[in-house]
Structures are given as C-alpha cells and as structure tokens.
Amino acid sequence: MSIHTQTGRQVQQVTRPGAEKSDVHRLVLFALVSRFKTVRLKMQRLALIIAALSTSVVAQAENWPGWRGPNRNAVSTESHLPVHWSPDEGVRWSTPLPGAGVSSPIIWDDQIFLTSSDGVKQDDLHIICLARQDGKKHWHQRLWGTSPTRYHATKSGMASPTPVTDGTHVYAFFGTGDLFCLELDGQLVWHRSLASEYGRFENRFSATSSPLLYEDLVLVQCDHYGDSYVVALEKTTGADRWKVDRPDAWLSWSSPRIVPVGDRGVGELLLCGSRKIDALDPRTGTKLWTVGGMQHECIPTPVFGHGLIYAVSGPGGKTISIRPGGRGDVSETHVVWESSRGAPFVPSALLLGDFYYLIDDAGIATCLDARDGSQVWRRRFPGKYTASPIAAGEHLYFSNEEGETIVVRANQKKYERVARNLLGEPIFASPAVSQGNLFIRTSSQLFCIGSGGSTSP
Amino acid sequence: MSFDFCCISKRSGPILASVFVVVFCTSTCLQADPKDIDxxxxxxxxxxxxxxxxxxVRAASEELTQHGVEILPQLLTAMDVPNIVAANWYRTVYEQIISREFQKSQPEFPVLLLQQITRDSRWQGRTRRLVVRLVEKLAPGYHRSILPTLLDDPEFRSEAVDFVMDRGDKALENGNAQSAKAEFQTALQHAREAGQVTGAADRLKALGVEIDIVTRMGIVTRWYLVGPFDAPGKSGFDRSFSPEQSVDLAASYVGVDGAEIEWNLFATQDRLGQVNLVQAIAPATEAVGYAYAELDSPHEQEVQLRCSADDNLSVWLNGQKILARRQWLNGSRLDRFAAPATFQKGRNRVLVKICQGPQHQNPAVANHWSMQLRFCDETGAGANFESALPVLTE
Structure with missing residues (x-):
C-alpha cells in the first residue's frame, strides 16, 4: 500500500496514486468477513478486528508531512476533495490560532502541526498540535526565538517556514534562526540556535525557507543579507553533519528540495537563490552543478517531473526547465527550455501531468506546456496571491489574500473555472490536503474543509 | 528558600487578583529540596x-517538570541566562508548571517575586516579558499600569514611550495643549527609536516647539565627500584608494574615466542624515566614494557607531577600522549596523568608504548610492560631540 516517493531513499508513506481507499477497504473487509464466516468466529470479535483494520487503513491515507506535501510538489494523490465551500457550508471545523504565521499546516495521521509567532518583537514562538478530526488542541509548545528580524507588516511574523515531520518527530524552523525538534507529543528533543552559532539572520521579510528531511538529515537553507549557508543536521541529535557556506548567495526565501537522479540513487539537493540554482550532494554538501538565470531574490520552491526541474523566480524573471545530473556550470548544456511568462515573486509553481501552472502575485494565472514551455492558457484571477497553489484529483486550488479560493479543472488544455469559494479571511499560507479534507490557514484560524460533520472546538 | 505566595482564585476576577497581589500568604508545604532542584x-x-x-538536559527537564510553582524562584533565576537554548529548556518546564497550577481551583503564585522581576532591569528582557504575561493573567491591566515607571527601561522603553505619547494625543483631543506638550516632551526625552523621536518632534512642532533631531540622535550630517573612484565589478570593497592611506582635503585624485576628483563639503538636509551620493557626488556604477568628518568630543567616551549604506560601507575612526560590511545591494536603513567605538577627548576623525556595485540587471531599478551614520550611547541617545567641519552657507 505504501510506495517510495520520487525522492529515492527519502521514504515517505503515501497512498498509491489511483488506489481508492474505499475500494481497498471493501476488498479487505470482504476477504476477512468470508474467512470469519467459515470459522464461525463470534461477531463481537469480528467487529473488533474490523475496527482495528479500519484504523490501520486510515493511518495509511495520505499525510501532508511538510512544505508542499509528500513530494514537495503540492500535488495530492487524493481525489475526492471538496470543491465548493463557504463560511456556512462545507466547513467541518475552524480553530483560532495565536499570533501570526504564514507557514502551512502539516498533517500526520490524526495530528496537525502549525507554527506561529507573536510578541513585541515576534520572538515568542508557538508550535501547536491540533486533532485532525475536530481541531481541538492536543498541545502547545511556547519557546523563545534567538534573533527576530524585520518582517512583512501584514503578511508574516517569524513563523513563515513550514515545519516538517517524518511521523516520529516534528522539526520546526523560524525566522529567528531557531530549529526545534519535538516528539509528536510536544516534548522538546533538541534546539539549535543557528543565529547564535552562525550569526543572526539579516532579512527584511523574515526567513521563509522550509526545512527538508532527507534520510537521517534535516536540511536548512539559510540565505540572508549576512553570511548565507545551507546546513544538514542529524535528525537524532541536531548536530551538524555538514555545512556549506554560500558567500555568493544573497537574500532568498526559497525552500530546498531533493530530486532523484537516475542511476545515483542519492538525489540532488536544489537551492534557488541569487541569480542561480545550485545542486548539491545531499549526503555531503558537495557542489554538483549550477545553472544561472534566476533573479537576485528567489522565493518559489522548484518542482520536479518529466525528469526535469522547473525553477522560477520573479517578478520579471523566468521559469528555467533543467535536466538534472550535470557537473559544474551547466547553464549551456542542461537547460531544456526557458519561459518568461507568468513568473511570480512569491507563490511557487505547480506541475501536474503535462501542464505547468503559475500564479503571479497580482493574480495572473498562466498554464504552460511542461514539455516545451509554450503557453496553454492565461487568465486574470481576482485578488492578490501569496499562498502557493495546490492540486488534488482533477482540480487546482488557488487561494488569494482576500480569502477566496479559485478552483480550476486540471489537466486539460481548456481553461475551466469550477468554483469560487470565499472564506472571508485573508489567506497567505498555502493549503494542505489530508484524508479527504482541505486545511486552509487564514490570518487568524485554521479551517478544515470537507465532509464528515461540522463541529468547532 | 522561602518566599511569598499569593493564592489566586479562578473565580476571584481581576479586582480580587490585584488585591491579592499585596496580600501574601507564606506557603511551606510546597517546598522542594533546593539541592536536588539546583x-x-x-x-x-x-x-x-x-x-x-x-x-x-531533557531528562533533567522532565524531572523538574514534576515539581510545582515552589521551584519558580530557582527556575526563573536559572532561566535568566544568555544561553537561549538552555533558556528554552527551562521555559518548557516553566510552561508546564504554570499550566498545571492554573488547572487548580486555587492557583498559588509567588506574586511579589514575579512583580519584582517585571520591574527589575537586571533580568533579561525575555524573562521579564514572560513574567509580565503571567502577572497580567493574574491581574489584568498590570502591564499598562507599570509602563509609566519604565520610560528608561531597556526592555519596555518603547512601549512606555508609546503609552505617554498616547496620553499626549488624548490630551490634545480633549483640547488640553499644555498637558499634551508636557507628555510629548516626556516621550521625546525618553524616546530612542527614530520613529518615536520624529513622532514626538512632529507633535511638538505642531505645538510650536522646534526640536533638533540631529543632535538628539547623534547624526553626522556634514561631510567632505570625494568620488567616484573606479572599481570594476565588485572590486571596490577590497581595493584601497588614496584616502585610506591619508586624508588630504586639498588633494585631487583620478576618478572614473580619468576625471579629476576632489573633496567637497556637503551637508545633508535629510532629517535622519541620509546622504544621497548620487546627488552629492555623481551617478555612478562600479565605483567607490569616501566621506570624511571631524567630530569634537569634550571628553573620552564609549560610543556606539550605527550606520548603513547602499551598497556597502567600511568605517574608520581615528585611523582604526571599526566596521566593514561586504554585502552588496543592501539598501540603506538607519541603525542597520552597529559597532562599539571610543571617542578620544578633542578631535576625532571619521572616514567612511561607500561602495557602489554594478547596475541592477533590470535597468528600471534605480542604482542607489547612499549612506547614513550616527554616534550614540548604547540606548540610542546621541553621543556628546560637535562637528568640527565648517557650516555650509548657501
């Protein structure tokens, strides 16, 4: 039931694409019921086993373990997600959140993890765990940040990076230069004050780069006005495995990601920033290749598919489609296509099937052919955009700063808007998907959208 | 160790809570073994x-968590360290103990001790804010009530100044200009942030009182400037031009495109001392400019250099380099960088090198070239000095 993700050895349990949970559930139940009929076990015992089985099937449903989901592509393998909702319809529950934060919620089984910050300097940090079923608070860890930076007055505090979990621990990174590892029950395991050890972050909108898990490492990209670097920490102890300075990196907010490379089985660690995209060996930090052409300030996280990397930076920048696996400066040899259409400053792009989707900050949505970069369609959406779009099943979800989510039919050449859903509160955080529900963080609450009853804690 | 506890009932409400602040009950039953705790x-x-x-550390923290509010005095003392990693471990213990205590029908806290911490600037700011939040929960309104006493407090100064400024605004709304003026003058006296200084100064100006912001903040506004020196690419930061060997205000040099360049006196009219080198020297790319000032100090004094530049800057005081920032395309912002320095009695010579990098790849992006510099004490109040450069007349 579980498969390895595209990231090779970075194993995540995900639902196999195309396998409907309900179908699998029915087949297994049928087999069990038949067997138990023949041995004439008591119905009570049968009920208990069915209950246990149900739990195990649910536990294998898709988690959303970090920034942009299981594969860091913001594409869910779930297919029956809500399409229409409003404050009065389709909201299972909503829970108020403390402080400020544009980090996305992450979900593992029945737990949702979020971060936020508040206080005069935004250095009072929150890591919160809610119950997926009803939004009730499981635990709330409050910690201090080392060195708050400047931040966008309306969009962010120090909680812009999305946390990440491997199902045993949660790793939460903040713009104050602090990385925390917690048990799933909220117990602190270790704390790294990167700002104390390697210099305070100098940032004008607060750091947003979301940490990434790879094998036994936590990878953190720290590009800022001061001394930039990328560091790999051991998951168990928090100690550095390797650290690579990025003296030629300037301020960027992009998140790292891993892409598989055919025969190496190791993957390549991608870092966007400062006019280029670098690839490193994620196990050692050894630099592999570079492609120039990014803007000097990079925010979107690259996506991967068709054996290609799609990196974009704007405004006024471009998407660069790159074939991985090179060595040295491969700007002239590994760039497959470039397109200056629709490059956003903040929102990351989406790749689904043969289509590559962009939404820029002003609301211009662009669909390109992922194979050659030619334009498929282009539309102006209402509102301004900070959140990155996500995809699930046949639909794309674009959430704007006015609290409206535009749902568009995916994987077709013709543009087709399916729904406009207004929640009434600004949305800056990118939504998450898990187990049939959409989780949308607004400026003050977390909304669970979908079926399954409507309750609020 | 014994200390005073105050019993706060969940149902007693804010008024009762504030009364309880001054009614102490000594608790001995909650004593823990101090040696183990330590x-x-x-x-x-x-x-x-x-x-x-x-x-x-985790094992010790979990053991500490088993205790109750009786360990708060030791815990808070231990928590008050610069080591933020340790402080956060202590905080996890603190949060659990506090949370458990509030679940009791009659929580007990050492309120007197907590209040003392909130007012004592020897404690770290983060510890004090944590305790303020707890006391605020016990006695809503406590935070605001102590602000007028914290106008010179390193942690709460900004909020205290805002508080006084608000009082001035309200007085003005009520037509009491005299009272408003007094409040604004108090606010200005204690303000250290540029926004608060200019905010109070603007309000006073509207009431007929002129304020010298430059002196109050220790901003250097008069400079001799020379440039642009040719520095291809980003080579300027590491290249040393003649002014770095010696400053000769009568000298002339070879600049960009072979042009002869010389020192010129310039006085910025920007209220916060921003020097626009594009206007004051010339538009330039891939270049270096120098600014030179002489400042007279009545006595030797420890000062803080605060400065910023676009693209980057290096600063020498009396021949010693006291700050250098290599980063390019930084943007200039007041107080962005800081460094300790010492003014000698009498004449002090300040040399600033400001680099200008290549033109932004987007030609529409303006190629700013600027600097801003001041000398102040550690709180941000202007240092005691006077410019020795001539006053420019029109």
Whole structure:
C-alpha cells in the first residue's frame, strides 16, 4: 500500500496514486468477513478486528508531512476533495490560532502541526498540535526565538517556514534562526540556535525557507543579507553533519528540495537563490552543478517531473526547465527550455501531468506546456496571491489574500473555472490536503474543509 | 528558600487578583529540596551549541517538570541566562508548571517575586516579558499600569514611550495643549527609536516647539565627500584608494574615466542624515566614494557607531577600522549596523568608504548610492560631540 516517493531513499508513506481507499477497504473487509464466516468466529470479535483494520487503513491515507506535501510538489494523490465551500457550508471545523504565521499546516495521521509567532518583537514562538478530526488542541509548545528580524507588516511574523515531520518527530524552523525538534507529543528533543552559532539572520521579510528531511538529515537553507549557508543536521541529535557556506548567495526565501537522479540513487539537493540554482550532494554538501538565470531574490520552491526541474523566480524573471545530473556550470548544456511568462515573486509553481501552472502575485494565472514551455492558457484571477497553489484529483486550488479560493479543472488544455469559494479571511499560507479534507490557514484560524460533520472546538 | 505566595482564585476576577497581589500568604508545604532542584537546573544549563547534551538536559527537564510553582524562584533565576537554548529548556518546564497550577481551583503564585522581576532591569528582557504575561493573567491591566515607571527601561522603553505619547494625543483631543506638550516632551526625552523621536518632534512642532533631531540622535550630517573612484565589478570593497592611506582635503585624485576628483563639503538636509551620493557626488556604477568628518568630543567616551549604506560601507575612526560590511545591494536603513567605538577627548576623525556595485540587471531599478551614520550611547541617545567641519552657507 505504501510506495517510495520520487525522492529515492527519502521514504515517505503515501497512498498509491489511483488506489481508492474505499475500494481497498471493501476488498479487505470482504476477504476477512468470508474467512470469519467459515470459522464461525463470534461477531463481537469480528467487529473488533474490523475496527482495528479500519484504523490501520486510515493511518495509511495520505499525510501532508511538510512544505508542499509528500513530494514537495503540492500535488495530492487524493481525489475526492471538496470543491465548493463557504463560511456556512462545507466547513467541518475552524480553530483560532495565536499570533501570526504564514507557514502551512502539516498533517500526520490524526495530528496537525502549525507554527506561529507573536510578541513585541515576534520572538515568542508557538508550535501547536491540533486533532485532525475536530481541531481541538492536543498541545502547545511556547519557546523563545534567538534573533527576530524585520518582517512583512501584514503578511508574516517569524513563523513563515513550514515545519516538517517524518511521523516520529516534528522539526520546526523560524525566522529567528531557531530549529526545534519535538516528539509528536510536544516534548522538546533538541534546539539549535543557528543565529547564535552562525550569526543572526539579516532579512527584511523574515526567513521563509522550509526545512527538508532527507534520510537521517534535516536540511536548512539559510540565505540572508549576512553570511548565507545551507546546513544538514542529524535528525537524532541536531548536530551538524555538514555545512556549506554560500558567500555568493544573497537574500532568498526559497525552500530546498531533493530530486532523484537516475542511476545515483542519492538525489540532488536544489537551492534557488541569487541569480542561480545550485545542486548539491545531499549526503555531503558537495557542489554538483549550477545553472544561472534566476533573479537576485528567489522565493518559489522548484518542482520536479518529466525528469526535469522547473525553477522560477520573479517578478520579471523566468521559469528555467533543467535536466538534472550535470557537473559544474551547466547553464549551456542542461537547460531544456526557458519561459518568461507568468513568473511570480512569491507563490511557487505547480506541475501536474503535462501542464505547468503559475500564479503571479497580482493574480495572473498562466498554464504552460511542461514539455516545451509554450503557453496553454492565461487568465486574470481576482485578488492578490501569496499562498502557493495546490492540486488534488482533477482540480487546482488557488487561494488569494482576500480569502477566496479559485478552483480550476486540471489537466486539460481548456481553461475551466469550477468554483469560487470565499472564506472571508485573508489567506497567505498555502493549503494542505489530508484524508479527504482541505486545511486552509487564514490570518487568524485554521479551517478544515470537507465532509464528515461540522463541529468547532 | 522561602518566599511569598499569593493564592489566586479562578473565580476571584481581576479586582480580587490585584488585591491579592499585596496580600501574601507564606506557603511551606510546597517546598522542594533546593539541592536536588539546583542540580537538575545545572544539568539543563549545559544545553549548548550543536544540540549538545540534549538527552541529559531533557531528562533533567522532565524531572523538574514534576515539581510545582515552589521551584519558580530557582527556575526563573536559572532561566535568566544568555544561553537561549538552555533558556528554552527551562521555559518548557516553566510552561508546564504554570499550566498545571492554573488547572487548580486555587492557583498559588509567588506574586511579589514575579512583580519584582517585571520591574527589575537586571533580568533579561525575555524573562521579564514572560513574567509580565503571567502577572497580567493574574491581574489584568498590570502591564499598562507599570509602563509609566519604565520610560528608561531597556526592555519596555518603547512601549512606555508609546503609552505617554498616547496620553499626549488624548490630551490634545480633549483640547488640553499644555498637558499634551508636557507628555510629548516626556516621550521625546525618553524616546530612542527614530520613529518615536520624529513622532514626538512632529507633535511638538505642531505645538510650536522646534526640536533638533540631529543632535538628539547623534547624526553626522556634514561631510567632505570625494568620488567616484573606479572599481570594476565588485572590486571596490577590497581595493584601497588614496584616502585610506591619508586624508588630504586639498588633494585631487583620478576618478572614473580619468576625471579629476576632489573633496567637497556637503551637508545633508535629510532629517535622519541620509546622504544621497548620487546627488552629492555623481551617478555612478562600479565605483567607490569616501566621506570624511571631524567630530569634537569634550571628553573620552564609549560610543556606539550605527550606520548603513547602499551598497556597502567600511568605517574608520581615528585611523582604526571599526566596521566593514561586504554585502552588496543592501539598501540603506538607519541603525542597520552597529559597532562599539571610543571617542578620544578633542578631535576625532571619521572616514567612511561607500561602495557602489554594478547596475541592477533590470535597468528600471534605480542604482542607489547612499549612506547614513550616527554616534550614540548604547540606548540610542546621541553621543556628546560637535562637528568640527565648517557650516555650509548657501
């Protein structure tokens, strides 16, 4: 039931694409019921086993373990997600959140993890765990940040990076230069004050780069006005495995990601920033290749598919489609296509099937052919955009700063808007998907959208 | 160790809570063994860089969590360290103890001690804010009530100044200009942030009182400037031009495109001392400019250099380099960088090198070239000095 993700050895349990949970559930139940009929076990015992089985099937449903989901592509393998909702319809529950934060919620089984910050300097940090079923608070860890930076007055505090979990621990990174590892029950395991050890972050909108898990490492990209670097920490102890300075990196907010490379089985660690995209060996930090052409300030996280990397930076920048696996400066040899259409400053792009989707900050949505970069369609959406779009099943979800989510039919050449859903509160955080529900963080609450009853804690 | 506890009932409400603040009840039944506690606290203090000692620290923290509010005095004392990793481990203990205490029907807290911490600037700001929040929960309104006493407090100064400024605004709304003026003058006297200084100065100006912001903030506004020196690419930061060997205000040099360049006196009219080198020297790319000032100090004094530049800058005081920032395309912002320095009695010579990098790849992006510099004490109040450069007349 579980498969390895595209990231090779970075194993995540995900639902196999195309396998409907309900179908699998029915087949297994049928087999069990038949067997138990023949041995004439008591119905009570049968009920208990069915209950246990149900739990195990649910536990294998898709988690959303970090920034942009299981594969860091913001594409869910779930297919029956809500399409229409409003404050009065389709909201299972909503829970108020403390402080400020544009980090996305992450979900593992029945737990949702979020971060936020508040206080005069935004250095009072929150890591919160809610119950997926009803939004009730499981635990709330409050910690201090080392060195708050400047931040966008309306969009962010120090909680812009999305946390990440491997199902045993949660790793939460903040713009104050602090990385925390917690048990799933909220117990602190270790704390790294990167700002104390390697210099305070100098940032004008607060750091947003979301940490990434790879094998036994936590990878953190720290590009800022001061001394930039990328560091790999051991998951168990928090100690550095390797650290690579990025003296030629300037301020960027992009998140790292891993892409598989055919025969190496190791993957390549991608870092966007400062006019280029670098690839490193994620196990050692050894630099592999570079492609120039990014803007000097990079925010979107690259996506991967068709054996290609799609990196974009704007405004006024471009998407660069790159074939991985090179060595040295491969700007002239590994760039497959470039397109200056629709490059956003903040929102990351989406790749689904043969289509590559962009939404820029002003609301211009662009669909390109992922194979050659030619334009498929282009539309102006209402509102301004900070959140990155996500995809699930046949639909794309674009959430704007006015609290409206535009749902568009995916994987077709013709543009087709399916729904406009207004929640009434600004949305800056990118939504998450898990187990049939959409989780949308607004400026003050977390909304669970979908079926399954409507309750609020 | 014994200390005063105050019993706060959940149902007693804010008024009762504030009354309880001054009615102490000594609790002896909650005493923990101080030796054990100190040992555990000492283990937590070993939390360090690279996640060092996290396992033992975690075990000690979990043991500490088993105790109640009786360990708060020791816990808060231990928590008050610069080591933020250790402080956060202590905080996890604190949060659990506090949360458990509030679940009791009659929570008890050492309110007198807590209040003392909130007012005592020897405690770290973050510890005090944590305690303020607790006392505020026990006695809503407490935070605002202490602000007028914290106008010179390193942690709460900004909020206290805002508080006084608000009082002035309200007085003005009520037509009491005299009272408003007094409040604004108090606010200005204690303000250290540029926004608060200019905010109070603007309000006073509207009431007929002129304020010298430049002197109050220690901003250097008069400079001799020379440039642009040719520095291809980003070579300027590491290249040394003649003014770095000696400043000769009568000298002339070869600049960009072979042009002869010389020192010129310039006085910025920007209220916060921003020097626009594009206007004051010339538009330039891939270049270096120098600014030179002489400042007279009535006595030797420890000062703080605060400065910024676009693209980057290096600063020498009396021949010693006291700050250098290599980063390019930084943007200029007041107080962005700081460095300690010492003014000698009498004449002090300040040399600033400001680099200008290549034109932004987007030609529409303006190629700013600027600097801003001041000398102040550690709170941000202007240092005691006068410019020795001539006053420019029109």
């Amino acid at each position: 040992s555990l606290l000492e283990i937590v203090a070993q939390a360090g860089p690279q996640g060092a000692n996290s396992s033992s």
